[in-house]
Amino acid sequence: MPHLMFTKSFTQQEPLPEEAIENAVVLMRTGRLFRYNTDAEAGDAALLEQEFAAYMGKKFCLACSSCGSSLYMALKVAGVQKGDTVLCNAFTLAPVPGALENSGAQPVFVEIEENNYTIDLADLERKAAQYKSRYLLLSHMRGHIADMDAVMDICQRHGIVLIEDCAHTMGAHWNNKKSGSFGAIACFSTQTYKHMNSGEGGLLVTDNEEYLAKAIILSGSYMLYEKHLSRPDKAVFEKIALDVPNYSSRMDNLRASLLRVQLRNLEAQCQRWKDLYHALAAELAHTPNIVLPSRSPKEDFVPSSLQFSIENSTPQNIRQFLKTCEERGVHIKWFGEPKPIGFTSSYKTWKYLGLTQTLPKTDAILAKLCDIRLPLTFTTQDCTLIGQIIHQAAKEILA
Ligand SMILES: Cc1ncc(COP(=O)(O)O)c(C=O)c1O
Known part of the structure; x- marks a missing residue:
């Protein structure tokens, strides 16, 4: 295919x-x-x-x-x-x-x-x-x-x-x-x-x-x-x-x-973001090794982006998966890179704070966490296609 x-x-x-x-x-x-x-x-x-x-x-x-x-x-x-x-x-x-x-x-x-x-x-x-x-x-x-x-x-x-x-x-x-x-x-x-x-x-x-x-x-x-x-x-x-x-x-x-x-016009725009999110989430929900966050029925969220975790994968695997998605036009950010890239810094990189804390649970979550922007210039069909591309790449690389 x-x-x-x-x-x-x-x-x-x-x-x-x-x-x-x-x-x-x-x-x-x-x-x-x-x-x-x-x-x-x-x-x-x-x-x-x-x-x-x-x-x-x-x-x-x-x-x-x-x-x-x-x-x-x-x-x-x-x-x-x-x-x-x-x-x-x-x-x-x-x-x-x-x-x-x-x-x-x-x-x-x-x-x-x-x-x-x-x-x-x-x-x-x-x-x-x-x-x-x-x-x-x-x-x-x-x-x-x-x-x-x-x-x-x-x-x-x-x-x-x-x-x-x-x-x-x-x-x-x-x-x-x-x-x-x-x-x-x-x-x-x-x-x-x-x-x-x-x-x-x-x-x-x-x-x-x-x-x-x-x-x-x-x-x-x-x-x-x-x-x-x-x-x-x-x-x-x-x-x-x-x-x-x-x-x-x-x-x-x-x-x-x-x-x-x-x-x-904010309320109407919020609904459009929700529609985009749900179109993409529907594709990712059945994608191997990709886990969407669980959301409480009490949470009415307005997603201008979508996050998911990649399970059972090494950092090399994840990098290969992200590269493949990128080559197919789908830009995904990853919070697991040791160096901050664009909008994905983590507490370990805020050296100026002089922190001595360690947060092992957060470290493990960030190591798997991915992030996709959903601008309103996308349609729900675009989001379905993005989901299918991710699904295909996940089956090839993460499964
Ligand atoms: C979680 C979070 N808080 C605060 C800010 C700060 O917003 P601003 O860029 O308007 O200063 C941002 C910016 O993206 C953010 O992502």
Whole structure:
């Protein structure tokens, strides 16, 4: 049988909606791109914050330059001081340890589960007690959502402040509750590969007045915080304004204008991602030596990518399999390479943290873990074909 081939690009996103492009052009003609360069009218950044907070059912939102910068600010406003331990699941991406390092925290990584790549709750419980940490930065990495009822229970019992990294869970739910509405603070990404695309960008949400006021000032508001629509009363700022530095991590009106249009269509886009995932998963479900994560019926995930584990295979085998898929047009990333490649670093490669921890369970999982991007430029037929190519290559090489 001839080899099947796939020819589309795994990095090609959809164009932005025409309305977003038109709005951006109108805004560019005004020249008022800086978020505080407004008179009495509300700028796009301020309006986006109001709209995203409403979407999330949260009191407040702050638009930032990236999710990584918003995570860093979240840690700061939650009170992390130099040397404080912060718990974090070990399966995450480089901006997360970067935010931890930037905040001065001492990260304590928690193992992950083999069957669904989410945080290992027993290890979380153990380390919460052992380190007496007051913070958990929970990264819903690649859209995999842990049992949030159990996570919240652990946090409550140990007096832990939860910060959610929702870079991959915009529009997702656990038990009908939005991902990002569990923690004291949650941070989202609007970088190109995420669920809304402004090139770069982050959205921080919280119900806590003081956290939000501090975050606005940290993000670089030059005492212009009254221009924010999504904010607490002036008095909250006045209490802290002179004690909080300016880290210049704002979002501009141009990017916000692109996101406001996309937010209105987010639910429909989420459904399209789910359809792509299920088309590919259906092919992989019966592929030898390939195991998909098990997903709780309570987890309503919005996958912009798909992960699977390769069983019974040596690293040489896996490399050969990935090479064969690549030659047939299917680009798969692998978390098992000892060196970080593109978007697949692992905690062992974050040398700047000076970690002494070992995480044997996570190591074994990452050694088998693969990752495929699913841009919305793909159709469900494309995903079926990708699945068939992987199936064919797995039968030739992994079986
Ligand atoms: C899990 C995770 N958290 C945080 C981020 C940071 O997002 P940003 O690129 O907007 O800083 C990323 C980026 O891809 C990510 O994958």
